[in-house]
Amino acid sequence: MKLALLGYGRMGKEIEKIALERGHEIVIKSNGEEDYDITLADVAIDFSVPSSAFNNITTCINHQVPVVSGTTGWLANYDNAVALCKEKKGAFIYASNFSLGVNIFFALNEKLAEMMKSQEQYSIEIEEIHHTKKLDAPSGTAITLAEGIIENSEKEAWELDGEITEKSIPIKAVRTPDVPGTHTINYNSEVDAIEIKHTAHNRKGFALGAVVAAEWLIGKEGVYSMRDVLNIG
Numbered sequence: 001m002k003l004a005l006l007g008y009g010r011m012g013k014e015i016e017k018i019a020l021e022r023g024h025e026i027v028i029k030s031n032g033e034e035d036y037d038i039t040l041a042d043v044a045i046d047f048s049v050p051s052s053a054f055n056n057i058t059t060c061i062n063h064q065v066p067v068v069s070g071t072t073g074w075l076a077n078y079d080n081a082v083a084l085c086k087e088k089k090g091a092f093i094y095a096s097n098f099s100l101g102v103n104i105f106f107a108l109n110e111k112l113a114e115m116m117k118s119q120e121q122y123s124i125e126i127e128e129i130h131h132t133k134k135l136d137a138p139s140g141t142a143i144t145l146a147e148g149i150i151e152n153s154e155k156e157a158w159e160l161d162g163e164i165t166e167k168s169i170p171i172k173a174v175r176t177p178d179v180p181g182t183h184t185i186n187y188n189s190e191v192d193a194i195e196i197k198h199t200a201h202n203r204k205g206f207a208l209g210a211v212v213a214a215e216w217l218i219g220k221e222g223v224y225s226m227r228d229v230l231n232i233g
Contacts, residue, residue, distance in 0.1 A: 001218060004028035004041035006056040007048030007071065010133075014207040015045055022211060032056075038063050043214045049135060050074045057081050057092065066091035066217040070098055070210055072140030082223050091217050095226040096140030098209030102183075103226045105198040109145050109185055112196060113152040122187040122194070123164045124149060129174040129182040137173035141183055146171060149185075180206075 001024050005012045008029045016026055027040045032052045038044065038059055043066045046056045050073030060067035061084050069092075078094065085092040097103070116122055128142040138146075138160055146158035146169050155169050162170040180200040187194040200206070209226065216229045226232075 001025070001042040001215065002027045002040065003214065004030070004036070004038060004044035004060075004065070006030050006044055006046040006060075007032075007052070009047065011047040011070070011203060011206065011210075012045075014203045015047065015210055018204070018207045018211045022215075024211070038065050041065055043068070043218050045069075045210050045214050046071055047210070054081060058084055061085050061088050061090040061092060064088070064090060066214070066220070068093045068095075068210055068213045068217060070095055070206070072096055072143075073136035075140075075143075085223050089221050091220045091222060091224075093213050093217055093224045093226070093229070095209075095213070096144040097181075097206065098213060098226060099200065099205040100209060100230060101205060102141060102198055102200075103209075103230055103232055105183070105196070106144060106148055107227075107232055108196060110148040110152050112185070112187075112194075113149040116187055116194075117153045119187075119189075121189045121191075123189070124153075124155065124169050125164065125172070125186045125188070126158070126169060127172045127174065127182075127184045127186070129176055129179050131179050132175045132177050134175065137175070138171040139173070139181065139183070141181065142171050142173070145183060145185060 008031050028036045030036050044060045046069040053071035053074040054077040128139045156167040158169040182199045184197040213229045
């Protein structure tokens with residue numbers, strides 16, 4: 001397939017390596033500072049910055065180019081992107097994390113939240129650790145984890161660096177050099193603690209998942225998630 005990389009930072013370069021290994025052609029590499037003809041591509045992968053993501057996505061949809069986005073921090077416009085995709089009969093996947101392991105972790109997190117729903121003696125906290133160049137906090141993955149708990153428990157909201165309350169989930173965001181991403185869910189009580197954790201060793205899992213998603217999306221119409229790509233219930 002002919003692939004457009006919208007965002008050519010560390011993730012974009014990692015995606016390029018994987019795509020080339022899988023026999024694909026890179027026809028566009030953009031950091032948002034140059035014009036490009038998106039119609040040259042069969043599919044686009046957006047790992048840009050929050051200020052560019054929505055424009056990249058809508059450009060693709062308006063030109064009938066399927067688009068996969070892993071950029072976080074732009075989700076105030078997510079519903080607008082979905083509406084445009086449906087109007088134009090385009091194809092779009094957004095994921096806060098494309099790793100197979102993380103998407104299994106998402107499902108595990110939701111199941112645990114459902115199991116713990118009646119256990120009022122446990123408080124819930126989320127911690128995410130990323131490299132110091134990450135632009136947004138908390139991470140999109142941490143927000144997805146929090147939303148998964150909220151959908152399956154009595155919790156109503158999450159709060160960055162907040163206090164533990166009956167209805168809110170505090171998320172602690174830590175920035176440390178050269179950490180691809182670590183996410184931990186803690187359930188604590190006076191007598192014990194339950195912890196589930198995902199640690200990324202490098203960016204290859206994210207890059208491979210994004211390329212697999214792009215391969216899967218070609219020829220489809222609609223708005224999808226990585227659960228659709230990976231067939232995770």
